[in-house]
Amino acid sequence: MKGYWKYFLNKLGWFAITFVFAFVLNFILPRLMPGDPVAAIVSRLAQGMSNATGVQAIYQQYADLFGTNRPMHEQFFIYVRNVFRGDFGFSFSQYPRPVAEVLGASIWWTIALQFPAILVGWIIGNTLGALAAYLKGGFDKVLMPVSIFVSNFPPFGMAVILLAIFGVTLKWFPIAGGYGFDLIPSFSWNFFWSVFIHYQLPFWSIVLIAIGGQAIGMRSMAIYELNADYVKFSRFMGIKDQKIIGYVFRNAMLPQITGLALSIGTMVGGALVAEIVFSYPGLGYTLMNGVMGQDYPLISAATLIITIMVLTANFIIEILYGIIDPRIKAAQSEQ
């Protein structure tokens, strides 16, 4: 167990470092660019938006809250303090709602949509890839080109196609939103059913994209493992083929877990854009609305939250991996 602790602490340390670094980037990148947040607000003021008093109020509040007139390092500490209080200021585009409230609603939609979808896609993709490697022949010949094509399809493209086929043409599923426009969120059967059917298209579009890439990866890992020397040795020691296949797939699956940890950022990015296609009330759609409404506080907070989500997911996968792969413990206690 000592080996695992070492691994765990190592990963935890990395998590902390990346977290701090991402946090600093999120603060500093916008401020390095010509259009810094204050300039953005001023330009909004100059545009004479209809809610001029609102923007004025935000400007005041923003200047106080973030100390935008003070030196950079002071601003940073104010920013840290505010973020830890969950205070991201007010949203420009949805004034007077605070950013925390706007995002608070959408985070859960995104988590409930993306993580199950990515997980299901990972599982199905790996199963198909393993089968392709083992069965070969026709199954492999059909599955692989399809997988390569699907995995190269832009994530939003898959969303649009599913929507056009199953939403618009066949009318099996609703085409927009997280639940019916005529419903108010409540603990009723009606509402849950509405959420469920609105969930299907976004969910499967993310699953399909994930399947393609995972199946390809798993197939080549499994082929590699099937040709490994331990397979030959196990066979010649009289072990049954079923048992050997078991070794092979377990060993091929392990790198796929690390692969998931490394690619989860990209997958979440693609899935966020898929949300936009379905006007799904998650972070992706909120982010796009933020961009359209030039809502700087909203964008900044959304990117921070997405980063934290990805980092956390990544950390959890690494931790689980350490438990599953015996080599990790062994290698750590060796040193």
Place this chain on the structure above:
Amino acid sequence: MGKVILEVRELTTKYVTRFREDVYAVDHVSLKVEEGKSLGIAGESGCGKSTLALSLMGYYFPPLHYISGDIIIDGKNISGMKPDDVRKSILGREIAYIPQAAMNALNPTQKVIHFIEDVVQAHDPTKSKKDIYEMARALFESVGLPASVLQKYPVELSGGMKQRTVIAVAVILGPKVLIADEPSSALDVTSQKMVIKMLRDLMESGFIKAMIFITHELPLLYNVTDDIMVMYAGQIVEKGTAREAVFDPLHPYAKGLMGSIIVPEEGLRSAKLTAIPGVPPNLKKPPAGCRFADRCKYVRPECRVTSIAMREVGEGRMYRCVMSEKELREAYQNG
């Protein structure tokens, strides 16, 4: 003359490439190994010696296919047996195989003892884990491996240790014949010595009754084995005692091969280092006559007409050439 433990008659096997071409890598090979003796097989890489090692197991899986011939172990012909019977009662029990690269011969995500359990239970499902552990511990200690190795993952073992573990696992069921394919080629000199010593001890203690040792390192072969066979393009071209094959080769290819390697042995150090020009024939379409004809210095027109039979020139001494022993000796004399 001792009891014959392993006899192979006219064994022919082929590879089927992924372009569905047949490659006859083992072509009518016959051999005999008596109790307490070891046979070495030498040849350039690609001459079919590794394929011969795989073919001797009597258990075939794609891309390797059995065509004809008999393998007789201790009087029992295993060639006609059903594959599953071979797996259960022959592999590991009568004949065992040590693969080329020990680095990957053990499943990386399994403790050594768990693999041994799988091996033993594949032949005898009733055996309890405790019994297996006791058996393995006793064996490991008798061959000079610490029992703690059993509780380790392969990554935790050094290269030499891993190779010795593989050998110990291979002989766990007490096979009569051991086939070792380049068991020491990837190791450093010290580990190499330990591996060779282990194999010798196994032979001398009578734990295994016969051994086939495959390597491209002739000095090793000369020091380890009693008899040597030289293979070229899927056929045996020379057979004799180790001393005869190394110091007095008859076949022009064997002559060239011995000349191409410096043996740290008195009398051989002065031998010239000569590489044989040319490449072996394509085994998808083997030539009608002598397969070495294209590279042979002494080639004659009749060499290319029909296949050449083995000539016997003494007790167990054979070679495959149109020239008589006398003609060959004269030719070598004249350079």
Place this chain on the structure above:
Amino acid sequence: MKHTLRQVFRSGKFLFGFSIFVSLVLIVLIYPLLVPDDPLRILGQGTFFPPGIYVNTYDSINTSTKYTLNLPNADVRRLESKLSQEDRLAMREWLIAAGIAESEIDIENTSSLLALWNSNYDPKKSIPGMTNARRNYFIRLNNSLKGLTMAGDLVVASKNAESGGLEDLGVVKDTDYVNISEVANVRLLLLGTDNFGRDMLTELVTATRVSLQIGFVAGLIATLIGLTLGLLAGYVGGIVDDIIMFFTNLFTVIPSFVLLILISYSLGQEQRGAFTVATVIGFTSWVWTTRAVRAQVVSLRNRDHVNLSKLSGHSIAHIIIHDILPYIASYVVMALILQISSGILAEAGLSILGLGPKTTEVPTLGLIMRWAMIYQAHIQGNWWAYLPVLVTIALITFSMNLMNTGLDQVFNPALRD
């Protein structure tokens, strides 16, 4: 080198991907020579004109020669095209309500449907449960059907500038035809128009070119950064390696699209040209190349030929150029191909978020997609506004991935199945 190339071109996958890619590039290069229009010119007033041949009505009437053709079923066909699916369903609804058996009504067969309607429809007949508005709809429908069936001649007239009265210029009969080659203004819009009324095909071809350029610039930048950092980390090693790998590991976990969003947004709409966006994408996607190059260089660093070169006193630059680069060239090419295709995808994603290049300068695949989404082409069934874009993106990335897989199989024979 020649041998390697021959091997590469013998790989089926590579060849297939390469031919798709080359065809795309050829189309992009040749099309503007044939149709030299400005891709951003607004042709149509209105959104999403469907694909087809557009014939100028004014010119058709004014063509010098008129032909009379008596084609069978011309009436029925005319009606068929006027009668929408919605109208047909409404007619069935009324007929069923009026007591006609549903099995007798075939809404696809226009003439039988009309016959049934004409013999049964009675505006005075009140159907229980029908609103007044609905009743009026049926009266209107009936009138328009009458107008269609009683096709008379149309009179073409022009306004007299002095008197203000109308003067007959001619009569258009329902058997009049013009030969399309005699009409002065005919425009083929193979993919219709987009939401701004631009010719979709011309725009798509230009957008493909721009997106390929963006992908290429982004890929080149990412590959150059990745190659430099990877070579430094792998060859120099030590503290340089530690520092570079520290940042590489950081940016592996911090999602690059978050950085893309932050930078693109901060740049502001006005600053974002296609080239700027490409640069930003390049600067946020060097991580994988760095890792791959470093791993290769580390395995090469202590090979005999490199050591020999070191002993011969060659400079680091010489060693890298002569003893390392040739060995990793295939990996770098593969990485570049992948970077180009992911750069194109990144641009598309950014544009959909509203953070892509400025709309007014050049079209890109992402921008076309963005506007199609905003104008809800996908919901209204205007497939020509988004499907060709998706297919183009998929073809580009698919062809590049195939080339990559092909190269991989040639250069890493161990992975060959």
